[in-house]
Amino acid sequence: MRPDPVDLFQAQRPRLLRLAYRMLGSHAEAEDMVQEAWLRWQKSERDRIAEPAAWLTRVVSRLCLDQMKSARARRETYPGTWLPEPLIEEDDDALRPDNLTLSLMVALERLSPLERAAFLLHDVFGQPLDEVAQTIDRAPAATRQLAARARAHVQIDRPRYRVPRDTGDALARAFFEACRTGDATRLGAMLAQGATLHADGGGKVQSVLNVIEGAAAITRMFAALSRKFGSEMELLGTTTIDGLPGFICRIAGSLQTTALEIEDGRITRIYITRNPDKLSGVVLH
Known part of the structure; x- marks a missing residue:
């Protein structure tokens, strides 16, 4: 047969x-x-x-x-x-x-x-x-x-190890809270000195166009974001995004995902996706 x-x-x-x-x-x-x-x-x-x-x-x-x-x-x-x-x-x-x-x-x-x-x-x-x-x-x-x-x-881009799910969830939640409140001290403690931030808005929503480099510059950006939108930032849940700890949230009504690459306990890269065309299938399980 x-x-x-x-x-x-x-x-x-x-x-x-x-x-x-x-x-x-x-x-x-x-x-x-x-x-x-x-x-x-x-x-x-x-x-x-x-x-x-x-x-x-x-x-x-x-x-x-x-x-x-x-x-x-x-x-x-x-x-x-x-x-x-x-x-x-x-x-x-x-x-x-x-x-x-x-x-x-x-x-x-x-x-x-x-x-x-x-x-x-x-x-x-x-x-x-x-x-x-x-x-x-x-x-x-x-x-x-x-x-x-x-x-x-x-x-050179291969992570040396994967962060356990519980550890990643806790760090992602703490990072969101530090961003929401604009806590510069807490953010500075979580970010590696050479950390980078990459954001994709696709020209559809407000987003940074260029890669932001360095913990100080990233902290300043989140402090400014907190002052403007802190009360409108809502955590929908933590998750794993393409192998990295992350979270899904809304900022002023716009959905976004944030993935965090972690090395030696500190965040080395932040990947933010805000382009609505790329988020239509995002469901938090």
């Missing part, structure tokens, strides 16, 4: 969604790529496909590569900082983190589409190098070089 083609595809769908999201940084675009793969799967000569999982991975990867080329052009004119859509993690979420954090997702943006594909397929999703070469239509030696270059680029 032949396997049901729908069952075969559905068994691969969560992994294909993870791959597409990691390639594109967008849930909606990931869904579109997987839907297109489904249409191609329906039209394919399935009797000739010996390994459905490899075939579907190849189709989704190539679709994403084409999408990434146009996305790069759009991001050149993107207002301010571009961040991936926040991934609010749950144990049964179809888009599991695959040991990638938001910091690494941001680092992947520095790679070419082929470097990103080679790194994700080989280093993250464990695909053999010869299969990766076939997927991206490059020689194995060239594919190995692409993966090595990508690895070197992102290595």
Whole structure:
């Protein structure tokens, strides 16, 4: 009895969604790529496909590569900082983190589409190098070089350890409260000296356009924010965002997510997403 083609595809769908999201940084675009793969799967000569999982991975990867080329052009004119859509993690979420954090997702943006594909397929999703070469239509030696270059680029952004969930939740809650009250002393104690803040408003809502560098500058920004909006800042809950401790809140009615990278007990990077187009699917579990 032949396997049901729908069952075969559905068994691969969560992994294909993870791959597409990691390639594109967008849930909606990931869904579109997987839907297109489904249409191609329906039209394919399935009797000739010996390994459905490899075939579907190849189709989704190539679709994403084409999408990434146009996305790069759009991001050149993107207002301010571009961040991936926040991934609010749950144990049964179809888009599991695959040991990638938001910091690494941001680092992947520095790679070419082929470097990103080679790194994700080989280093993250464990695909053999010869299969990766076939997927991206490059020689194995060239594919190995692409993966090595990508690895070197992102290595410095790998966090040394993950913060336990309880510890992360407590720190995220304390950070929100310090921001809401504009407590400079408390903020200064929580931030590493070289901390950076990255905010994505997409030109749709008020947000800082450039990366803010240094604990002092970040503290000043939150103190000013507290004076203006402190009474209108509402914590909706703490969570994990792409492997990092974080929280969801409202400021003057606008939803935002904040993810915190922590090293040696201090916050080294802050990632704020305010672009409403990237928050439509955010649900606090």
